[in-house]
Amino acid sequence: MAFGAQPVRTWPGLAAAALVAAVMLAALVAVALRAETGAGLGAQDWSAIRFTVLQAALSALFSVALAIPVARALARRSFPGRGLLITLLGAPFILPVIVAVLGLLTVFGRGGWLNALLGLAGLPPVSIYGLHGVVLAHVFFNLPLATRLILQGWQEIPAERFRLAAQLGAGPREIWRLLERPMLARTAPGVAALIFAICLTSFAVALTLGGGPKATTIELAIYQAFRFDFDLGRSALLALVQIVLTLAAATLALGVSARGGFGAGLDRVVQRWDARTPGLRALDAGLILAAALFLLAPLAAIAAAGLPGLLHLPEQVYMACLVSVFVAAVSTILLLCLALPIALAAARMPLVEQAGLLGLAVSPLVLGAGLFLLINPVASPFALALPVTALVNALMALPFALRILTPKAREEVDRHARLAATLNMGAWGFFRLVLLPRMRPQIGFAAGLAAALSMGDLGVIALFADPETATLPLQIYRLMAAYRMEAASGAALLLLILSVTAFWLCDRGGRHAAP
Amino acid sequence: MKHLTFAAGVLCATGAFAQTPELTVYTYDSFVSDWGPGPQIEKAFEATCGCDLKFVTAGDGAALMARIRLEGERTGADVVLGLDTNLTAAARATNLFAPSGVEADYALPIEWSDDTFVPYDWGYFAFVHNTKLEHVPQDFLELARSDLKIIIQDPRSSTPGLGLLLWVKAAYGDQAEQVWKDLADNIVTVTKGWSEAYGLFLEGEADMVLSYTTSPAYHVIAESDTTKEAAAFDEGHYMQIEVAARLASSKQPELAQQFLQFITTDAFQSVIPTTNWMYPAVMPEGGLPEGFNDLVEPRNSLLIPEAEAEAVRDTALAEWLSALSQ
Incomplete structure (x- = not known):
């Protein structure tokens, strides 16, 4: 490439991105090639596509719009328990769908806590079922993630900027205009695209909260094509529609994202002198409280349902715990091996990040079927159940990890690459001495998210499992299928505890080790 | 992919090589869970088959x-256990299955004379409710007129959901779409x-839930809870018969046939009621366990013949979608 040592090499990242894209597309092609019949898209499919796009767009919009004030409140306030709150807020995102739905409906359902409260106040009950219910559930899942990612944007504004703003006498309004709004213009579109992509493949949540077949999403149409009609061609076609929509949203986000940044600071601790009026304090406190209540109430419902069963869980649940922890560990390592090089490459070439989004865009059902078709001729898919699950979980966590890692990687490369080149440091040295220590908080956050996501994801294990290697989410489904709802609730609480602990360990580890 | 191969190697290295012949049975997940029939049945069959x-x-x-x-003809399965009467037509059409050679004295409410598929259990779909529910509806029309709230499953992703679709269709034929329209607000x-x-349903989100007539037996036997009941509907109840069959491509045809025969014996059938919570296909010597005797018995059993099921299913789904999407 060039003479002398280069501080950043893009080829490992490009190779990793190509590998991710290749796995996804190979799975899709494998399904398409097995197609026998193959009907085109009918009127029902188009209405499913319209509903999917509508609910995903609304979900992304509301998640981001609500996350901005919450993140701002968290960014300019410090209070005891703030760290713990931020960790707990991550929990909805990592819950298995069935557990989260039951928790949500305990609070918002017909016989839920909210309606009980309304009844006490003499007000008529509200119905959660409908488009608003779907959006509410998706906001519940994604608001915490959006808040964390946007909060990270706030933390990346150098402390010197706030200091300068304070010296110049800038109030909250000026700080919003000069510092915060430009930061949001760079971060928010990417976050919205990510949430849009997650919600595109939603199925059980959309159907249950949507109240019936009106809320048919593309993923449900894929299910129908696969199970009901065994029409692999149509499954693959619909999966392709999901990919196109995701990539279109990502491209749009990339296009409207503002460029540039705040430049380098001196890594001081951020101190804020603005927003000290009582009114603003009350506003922020109210926002934080409201968000915490909205997100923690369903978690409390899950905890309350799980406690009676938690103490006498069947031993198989503990075995499943071990399997899940093992899968999560492997998956997290895999994720970091993929995400770090891709993030570095994306620091130079923003488009590379899009490959990561494929992990979210490809329908889990089609991905599972495709991998099955690919593996079956060469090896027993059942022997590979756990490695495949770990890989797929890593791929699903990849887009989140890239959103977390890429902005920081870009900043570090911009800031230190020239100096490193002058010092003839070389790519490995730059990675080890500059990037790794400076990106530890982001790496910890990404690893924690991957570990927790992998722990909670049913993923492809359901397609590949053999009886002995059930993960914890699969074991929860098995308990439910055997009518053992109390034990299932206990196991779900255990899963919640495990996921949050894994997340907390990685996240804290990263932050504490930060220089 | 390097990691994948490595991890696979680690996993495979721990597996021992079996000397005894191996019979591979594909089944659904809940059958083999520690709370399902799988573990006991595996033990009982291995004790006799070597x-x-x-x-x-x-x-x-x-x-x-x-x-x-x-998987097609390259399937690793010797036996498939867990298809039901809604899937047998599609299964038969693949030509992947071989005649069972099994004959037994079935305890099914209908005549069974299929040479390929061996029934191993069966049940009726039904709406389950709490015993304290007043004015339990006697049929779909009464349910539709009431203010009762029900939760059902999507026929596109769930077996009971499909069962309900065919139940309404079998009972009401051309009026099915109107029945669904009337049910929509319930x-x-x-x-x-x-x-x-x-x-x-257990969380109290609805008055009734689509399940099986045998569901209350679980609560009685496993939890000593007598507060759950299934509503008997005058139209009759739609049946689900679960079946097993052996693959023509099996390299263990004798063993596979031996397993299919084993399905009709006491060792298999006596496990079914309290693990799969369905009726046994052949009545075990000891009869049904306590708790199964008090269940509602439908006046007549509905089942759409296999040959018509697929066409009926597609029409019924279209009606269901149009009635509930308004």
Whole structure:
């Protein structure tokens, strides 16, 4: 490439991105090639596509719009328990769908806590079922993630900027205009695209909260094509529609994202002198409280349902715990091996990040079927159940990890690459001495998210499992299928505890080790 | 992919090589869970066959069928256990299955004379409710007129959901769409699978949930809880008969046939009621366990013949979608 040592090499990242894209597309092609019949898209499919796009767009919009004030409140306030709150807020995102739905409906359902409260106040009950219910559930899942990612944007504004703003006498309004709004213009579109992509493949949540077949999403149409009609061609076609929509949203986000940044600071601790009026304090406190209540109430419902069963869980649940922890560990390592090089490459070439989004865009059902078709001729898919699950979980966590890692990687490369080149440091040295220590908080956050996501994801294990290697989410489904709802609730609480602990360990580890 | 191969190597290295013949049975997930019939049945069959019975799982019945079709003639299955009467037509059409050679004295409410598929259990779909519910409806029309709230499953992703679709169609024929329109305001929501629906019902989200007439038996036997009951509907109840069959491509045809015969014996059938919570296909010597005797007995059994099921299913789904999407 060039003479002398280069501080950043893009080829490992490009190779990793190509590998991710290749796995996804190979799975899709494998399904398409097995197609026998193959009907085109009918009127029902188009209405499913319209509903999917509508609910995903609304979900992304509301998640981001609500996350901005919450993140701002968290960014300019410090209070005891703030760290713990931020960790707990991550929990909805990592819950298995069935557990989260039951928790949500305990609070918002017909016989839920909210309606009980309304009844006490003499007000008529509200119905959660409908488009608003779907959006509410998706906001519940994604608001915490959006808040964390946007909060990270706030933390990346150098402390010197706030200091300068304070010296110049800038109030909250000026700080919003000069510092915060430009930061949001760079971060928010990417976050919205990510949430849009997650919600595109939603199925059980959309159907249950949507109240019936009106809320048919593309993923449900894929299910129908696969199970009901065994029409692999149509499954693959619909999966392709999901990919196109995701990539279109990502491209749009990339296009409207503002460029540039705040430049380098001196890594001081951020101190804020603005927003000290009582009114603003009350506003922020109210926002934080409201968000915490909205997100923690369903978690409390899950905890309350799980406690009676938690103490006498069947031993198989503990075995499943071990399997899940093992899968999560492997998956997290895999994720970091993929995400770090891709993030570095994306620091130079923003488009590379899009490959990561494929992990979210490809329908889990089609991905599972495709991998099955690919593996079956060469090896027993059942022997590979756990490695495949770990890989797929890593791929699903990849887009989140890239959103977390890429902005920081870009900043570090911009800031230190020239100096490193002058010092003839070389790519490995730059990675080890500059990037790794400076990106530890982001790496910890990404690893924690991957570990927790992998722990909670049913993923492809359901397609590949053999009886002995059930993960914890699969074991929860098995308990439910055997009518053992109390034990299932206990196991779900255990899963919640495990996921949050894994997340907390990685996240804290990263932050504490930060220089 | 390096990591994948490595991890696979580690996993495979721990597996021992079996000397005894191996019989691979594909089944749905809940059958082999520690709370399902799988473990006891494996033990009982291995005690007589001198073989290693290996269960392999795939989601539910429809996922199982999709798996077999994906694998085609190269399937590793010797026996498939867990298809139901809604899937047998599609299964037969693949020509992947061989005649069972099994004859037995079945305790089914209908005549069974299929040379390929061996029934191993059966049940009726029904709406389950709490015993304290007043004015329990006697049929779909009364349910539709009432203010009662029900939770059902989506026929596109769930076996009971499909069962209900065919139940209404079998009972009402051309009027089915109107019945669904009248039922629309009773339906709280439609879930992806049985577990979500039943979980929501237990949480008090609805008055009734689509399940089986045998569901209350679980609560009585396992939890000594007598507060759950299934409503008997005058139209009759739609049946689900679960079946097993052996693959023509099996390299262990004798063993596979031996297993199919084993299905009709006491050792298999006596395990079914309190693990799979369905009626046994052949009445075991000891009869039904306590708790099964008080269940509602439908006046007549509905089942759409296999040959018509597929066409009826497609019409019924279109009606269901149009009635509930308004």
